[in-house]
Amino acid sequence: MIREVDIVVKFNSFTYLISEGIKNVLKNKKASMASLVTMICAMIMFGVFFVLGENANHVVEQVSSSQGIEVFIVNEATDEEINKLESDIWSLGDKIATVTFVSKQEALESMKEQLGSDSDLLDIYEGDNNIFPASFIVTLSDLSYSAEVEQQIWEMDNVKDITSSDQTIDTLIKIANGVKIAIGVIFVFLIIIAITIISNTIKLSVHARRKEISIMKYVGATNGFIRGPFIIEGILIGIVSSALTLLILGTGYDIIIEKIGNSSVLQVMGIQLLQFSDMLQVITIVFLALGIGIGVIGSSISMKKYLEV
């Protein structure tokens, strides 16, 4: 009839649906608990791999930004030739993240710095006696390009030598990629498991209320209206298990990070692991989307049979 009335009516039935959904969960305590626990286990499994993957990526990023390719320039090169080399390197495109010029003087300074108190040993190399070559430090957008970029730079003029990423980086990349694949596989499994669990729980709930559903059909309830509380039940299970998983995962992660993060190996390598709060946003979005999406899909699947009266 009138729009305003429609809105009020919609709101009323919405609150009705929500309260019925909550009642469903409470009425169905055992099944809800069981699916909650199973969901949490599945999500923690996914969460662990997700966290590992994020850290692996983070470590690779740190290593790759600190360990660029160092391109040494022949001593005879003129300023012009050096400029040309730089623009040649840039012309390799997106693969190049930064190109930093290190002059002969700077190379000497940095070597002195490394020697610390013994730095005066290098004083004889000041000025024209400087034997340290100038260089470009090239960092890459993605370490996996390093072999390719190295080869392309070798073909350029005035390049004396190249030192580059070593095997540790290759290994890191491989690990990071492996973890990424594992995350993908587990993610698919998680979705299948979660849909099965939730749709089973809803099936129990629907079965328990099948009499009510058939009465609703006779009184003239639309399928959408009947489905509503069950979808909300599924979503609730999804959201609550996401929240609990976040809590468990977050607490566990922070405890572990505190132990590992201070280990001397990582400190020497200058690697920092992520804080849970760094990943919180992404994880929350992923989990909520999962919880809600699976709640909707799982309950829709289990409702089909009961709506044909």
Add this chain to the structure above:
Amino acid sequence: MIEFKNVSKIYVTGTEAVHNATFTIEKGEFAFLVGTSGSGKSTLIKLILKEEEASRGNIIINGKDITYLRQKRVPYLRRSMGVVFQDFRLLPDKTVYDNVAFAMHIVRATPKHIRRQVPMVLSLVGLSNKAKMYPNELSGGEQQRVALARALVNNPSMIIADEPTGNLDPETAWDIMNLLNEINARGTTVVMATHAKDIVNKMKKRVIQIDKGVIIRDDKRGGYSSEV
């Protein structure tokens, strides 16, 4: 109001439950559907409720041909009918009040409307003082009255009752019949399937008799069987 035109229903099993049924029930009428079990009474009711599809013929309800009504529209058709069953079909974990209010939630009535309408129908069926009780605390007759209140609460233009007195002793059965009569007197069409002979005989209402799927009698003011 309800019009059957040459309606047949053949189930997938091959049995023809209704054969070439033609009849019209006018607005405000009170009609009995009588016949032995398995005669096709229940199928007629199911066809009216659109729980089953007619295999042949047309069914027109409230001026609308529902033969090809889309499944999605069925709920709206059912809102124009109040349904009462032999086994009451109340929700055991809801109070009398909530059992009735439930039917209004389903059609998305406002809380204000619900608060006004539910006590009204409960007083109509004489259960105002039992609103807070649960179905298992009520007698069979009272439970059926709750079911009737639920059927009435959305002001349907017709009541479809499938053996509403089947589970009740004769005295309580008459309570229900008097109520149905009263509801009918207020202008609501009543269609009742039954095989309660004495009720049909005493009510002197229209009787549509069905046997082996065929309508064999349609008396304006009849008894249960033609011999009476």
